[in-house]
Amino acid sequence: MAPLEKALPLGKTSFSALAQEMVVRSRFRFYFAVGVGLLGVTFLLQLFIIRRTLTAHQRFEAERALGLIEGRLRGYLDLLRVLPNPPTFLRNLAWLTDELQSDPGLVGVLVTEKNRVLLNTFPEELSRNLPPFSRCVGGFQRDRLFYLCRRSELAPGRYFRLLVAFDNTFKSMLFEEALFYGGLVFLGGLLLLGLTYLYALRLEKEQERLTRRLLSSEKLAAMGRLAAMLAHEIRNPLHTLSMGLQYLWEDPQAAHEYRPLLEKEIQRLSELTSELLRLARGFEIQPENFPVSDLIGEIQSRFHPKAQARGLHFEVQLEDGELRADRRWLYRALFNLLANALEAPEGNRIRLTVSFTEEEVRFSVCNTGTEIPEELRERVFEPFFTTREGGFGLGLYIVRQVAEAHGGRVTLKKHGEEVCFELSIPRSS
Numbered sequence: 001m002a003p004l005e006k007a008l009p010l011g012k013t014s015f016s017a018l019a020q021e022m023v024v025r026s027r028f029r030f031y032f033a034v035g036v037g038l039l040g041v042t043f044l045l046q047l048f049i050i051r052r053t054l055t056a057h058q059r060f061e062a063e064r065a066l067g068l069i070e071g072r073l074r075g076y077l078d079l080l081r082v083l084p085n086p087p088t089f090l091r092n093l094a095w096l097t098d099e100l101q102s103d104p105g106l107v108g109v110l111v112t113e114k115n116r117v118l119l120n121t122f123p124e125e126l127s128r129n130l131p132p133f134s135r136c137v138g139g140f141q142r143d144r145l146f147y148l149c150r151r152s153e154l155a156p157g158r159y160f161r162l163l164v165a166f167d168n169t170f171k172s173m174l175f176e177e178a179l180f181y182g183g184l185v186f187l188g189g190l191l192l193l194g195l196t197y198l199y200a201l202r203l204e205k206e207q208e209r210l211t212r213r214l215l216s217s218e219k220l221a222a223m224g225r226l227a228a229m230l231a232h233e234i235r236n237p238l239h240t241l242s243m244g245l246q247y248l249w250e251d252p253q254a255a256h257e258y259r260p261l262l263e264k265e266i267q268r269l270s271e272l273t274s275e276l277l278r279l280a281r282g283f284e285i286q287p288e289n290f291p292v293s294d295l296i297g298e299i300q301s302r303f304h305p306k307a308q309a310r311g312l313h314f315e316v317q318l319e320d321g322e323l324r325a326d327r328r329w330l331y332r333a334l335f336n337l338l339a340n341a342l343e344a345p346e347g348n349r350i351r352l353t354v355s356f357t358e359e360e361v362r363f364s365v366c367n368t369g370t371e372i373p374e375e376l377r378e379r380v381f382e383p384f385f386t387t388r389e390g391g392f393g394l395g396l397y398i399v400r401q402v403a404e405a406h407g408g409r410v411t412l413k414k415h416g417e418e419v420c421f422e423l424s425i426p427r428s429s
Contacts, residue, residue, distance in 0.1 A: 028204070032197045036190060043186040050178045054171040059139055062148035065106060065164045070152050072096055073111070077155045093119040107145060110163040122165070133161060144168045237265040285326035285405050287428075292354055292361065293320045295331060299352070303338050307350060310342060317353040323361050324428045325406055333402040333410075336395035337365040337421050344369030344419075351418070360408065361427055366420035380412065399423065 076093070080086055089095055093111060096119060100109055108122030110130065120127060131140050136147040149163040244262045296318050307314035334352075341350045344367050353364040381400045396410075399421070403410040408425030 028197060028200055032193060035193045039186060039189045039193065043182055046182055047175075047179060051175055054175055055139070055141075058146045058166060058168060058171055059148065061105060062139070062146060062164055062166055065100075065103060065109075065166070066148065066150050066162055069096070069100075069109065069111070069162055069164070070150075070154060072099065073154045073160065077158070097121055105166045107165040107167050110161075112161045113158065118160075126165070130163065133163070136163060141168060144172050234269065237269050240265045285329055287324050287326055287406075289322060289324045290327055291320060292323050293318060295323075295327060295334075296352070296354060299331065299334055299338065302335075303342070303350075306342060311348065312342070313349045315349065315351045317351065319355050321356045321361070322427075325425055326402075329402045329405070330425070333399045333423060334363060334365070336399050337363075337423065340395055340421070341365055341367035341369070356427070359426060360424050363423040364420050365423075366415065366418040368417050369419055371414065371419060381410070396421075 073093075073096075076090070076096075079090070083090075096109075100106055100121065108126060109119060110117070110122060111119040122130065126145075131142065131147050133149055133151075136149040137151075140147040144167065146166045146168045147163065148165075149161060151159060151161050153159050241262060244265075296316060300314075300316050304314050338350065338352065349368050351364075351366045353362075353366070355362045355364075381396050400410050403423055403425060406425040408423065410421060410423045413420045413422060
């Protein structure tokens with residue numbers, strides 16, 4: 001954006017407003033996406049915890065049933081060792097079926113020893129499709145049944161394989177209900193996030209509308225201030241020119257007397273026009289590499305005669321080096337700082353110092369003169385602000401814009417009796 005538009009927002013706001021709107025919408029979309037992501041992760045985490053809890057509970061029931069069967073079988077084998085002729089009902093494991101029927105969730109039990117089936121309570125349609133032992137050791141779910149098996153040494157040297165299956169219908173229903181209601185909560189949260197997103201966009205649009213109205217008001221006010229300033233700056237020279245032309249009309253012989261005054265006022269109007277044109281064109285810098293000594297030598301050759309004419313001591317302290325910057329605008333900024341120092345009402349010395357650091361170059365223009373009050377030190381860089389009679393108030397403002405265009409800064413400091421303006425810019429802008 002051009003410097004004049006920074007100080008006086010007179011145009012080109014539509015592009016910046018559009019860019020700002022795109023940034024805001026992108027930020028809202030990012031927050032909305034983050035909210036949806038967190039909501040989705042929370043939903044999935046909730047389902048994972050519920051499913052894990054139900055599976056752990058099912059495993060606990062199956063482990064309990066296996067422990068019960070192991071205990072009963074150990075007691076049965078111990079009994080067979082002390083009974084040489086056991087009763088008929090104890091010669092197989094049918095008696096164990098009656099005890100297992102007390103568990104309503106238990107679907108079936110399979111007990112084998114060396115591939116010999118000792119007990120199988122599974123229905124016939126399930127017996128033909130039992131999972132392999134290797135798959136059900138850690139727990140296996142299929143067709144709403146949970147299978148768990150274990151290899152146990154129930155007597156010295158005798159290994160049995162035990163398999164139990166529990167009906168998992170109720171727990172599956174619980175998980176499906178959790179999935180349904182959790183899905184409703186997820187959709188509700190998603191809807192709430194969407195409404196919040198739309199409401200935030202609406203608020204942002206309303207804020208943009210109010211901002212545009214405020215900018216429009218500020219533009220009108222700025223145009224009024226600019227018109228008043230220009231009228232004030234132009235009125236006196238025009239009045240002088242008008243009076244001079246009238247005197248020349250009445251007394252043509254007095255042309256040699258009024259000519260210097262008229263030329264001075266014309267020069268003043270020309271300078272004001274040049275400053276305003278520079279502001280209107282903006283600060284589009286075109287960096288180039290050049291030795292600082294070349295730039296300072298050009299400035300010194302121009303200002304040294306002016307300082308001598310005013311009886312001032314002009315001193316240059318130069319630390320030479322390479323710099324990448326817009327030479328034309330940097331020259332203009334230093335020109336304005338030195339011109340400002342020449343116009344100081346008091347003092348007899350001006351010093352221009354150039355120093356290098358690893359990251360930047362510092363140009364310091366110091367003069368012994370009237371100290372600037374603390375309350376005015378920030379305002380001196382504002383456009384059209386001046387404490388000097390006949391000044392336009394644009395010189396220091398241009399210096400600040402040049403510094404900022406290069407990514408640097410300009411500051412006002414007080415060193416003893418000297419007032420110093422320090423312009424710092426990166427060594428490679």
